[in-house]
Amino acid sequence: MPATSTTNPRILLVDDDRAVLQTYLRALRQHAPLLAEDGLAARKILSETPVDVVVCDLEMPRMNGLDLMRWARDNCPHPEWIVVSGQGTLDAAIAALKLGAFDFICKPIQSALQLQTVVANAARHKELVTEVTERRVMEVAIRESERQLRQLVENLPELAWSARADGYIDFYNRRWYEYTGTTFAEVEGWGWQAVHSPELVDQVVENWTRSLETGAPFEMEFPLRGADGTFRWFLTRVSPLRNGDARIARWFGTSTDIDDARRARAEREQLVIDLRQAVELRDEFLSIASHELRTPLTALQLQLQGTAHLLERLNNPINTKFLTKLEVANRQTNHLATLVNGLLDVARSSLGRLTLEPDDVDLVDLTHEVIERYTPEAHNAGCTIQLDADPEVRGLWDRARMEQVVTNLVTNSIKYGSGRPIEVRVTSADGWAHLVVRDHGIGIPPADLERVFARFERAVPSKHYGGLGLGLYITRQIVEAHGGTIEVSSEVGHGATFTVKVRLRPDLHRHAGHQAVNQVSV
């Protein structure tokens, strides 16, 4: 039996003798061979169909075997040739072998087995040749793609390298050598540790070893020593390249210089820290300063009140003049105290120390008291204040802070109300308290509506209106610390309306106001 091949070879039988062809056909029936009765017919088949083995008579009319072979060499994928020579065509047979024929058989053919064996050998040879050729083509392609990859890697701006599956580095790109100033011999395998910083090298080795064990990609930031001896930070990423069977074949790594970005990031972070500290320091100073200012102010206020009290008691006509002066001094001192308290509140709220002490408060009652207190001031400014309120609006709030809110809004409306009537409304609905303070004064330009609640801001030139511009800022801090909202709507020349909404029972934590802490943005 002929050696069987894994694939069924395609066979072409060429002979001008039909009887011979029939003999061949019987021997090779299992391969379903193609038949041609002369060279031209064979050429036609060969140009149309890929054939593995040709059994070809040398002596044929029109086109003989050798001519057919010569034509085939340049015009079709190379089949294996078995030439059949009769007596006296030995020279032709030798010529055929020189042309690359695989074998030759002398006529008459001894047996079917002989033919089968020769054809099988040729077929197997053809198969081997094909395999070798294909492999060679593939190798060339691989080599070419490797060359392209190498060129790509060599020209990368990053340091790049590759390692065997066991982590032994056997290639570094040009950039690596340029940066580190090392030679391959120095850094081959695990020699790269020489350019790492002593503090981090153990960690790098540990992480790299773990990646090698688990097959997980490696990513780490570490410094590498340059040729000039200074270290720069790199971000290094290494990925495994896996075979068809999912086993790791190689590792590919790149190290990207992130030194500048890292330094910039560190500087930025430091700047934010410094800025925060500066802001905190300023607020701390404000807090201490205003606290310290308060004590002598209180003593001063008491002295002024005491003096006025005595003068009243003595009831001497000349004292009236002194009383008027004292009243002015007293008013100025009170004003000073308000400013100092404002500063303290601002400092506290930005330090997150605006504490709330919830108490059962009737907002209507409280508003009524405030309005009563400021009626003389309103009178001096030529306005009236009208209160329109529910019988009571009770809630759980910090009494003093809520009083501050009402006071700030009422004094604000007196200040900017242009002597026109002021309306105050206190109502409640659905668990919320509403406080609306409306004046008909100068109003606020649309562009400034957002700013009025900011620190040290006011919507009018400070030349015409005194104060530090803290009132509405503190008011909003207090309202928000109570979990509420404050809004303003206004039309220039037609006054402003401030609307405060707070829950009747807000969820108050003792130290509210943290939302205002150090909002530093860079």
Next chain:
Amino acid sequence: MSEITCSGILVVDDDDDIRDTIIQCFGDEGYEAAGARHGKEALDKLRSGGVLPCMILLDIMMPVMDGRAFRAEQLRDPRLSDIPIIVVTANANLGEVEAELQTAGALRKPVSLKQLFKVAEAHCGKPTGPGWTA
């Protein structure tokens, strides 16, 4: 109702300016007033004999002995425990402080002269001294 007779007011506050001003104002009005810089000094003064005050104005935050500690000591001393205390605090919730220290009253910082005279009159009656005269 029998007339309350004043036997003086003790002002306990660590701030010299505030304390002296309050004492001076009480004096001008015709009340006897004395001062102590902290709870310990106040206790020493009260225990050194003599007439007890009819009211103590007590600050909370003080060095050496604060207002709370003083109040606790005072309540332990049967000779002193009945003296009415008016606590002066920065805490807005006066009711809470009053309840905690069981005081006769509480004033919110900063105090006004009107408030001081009001509590003095309530606990010491009308001033008995001549007060300030020209």
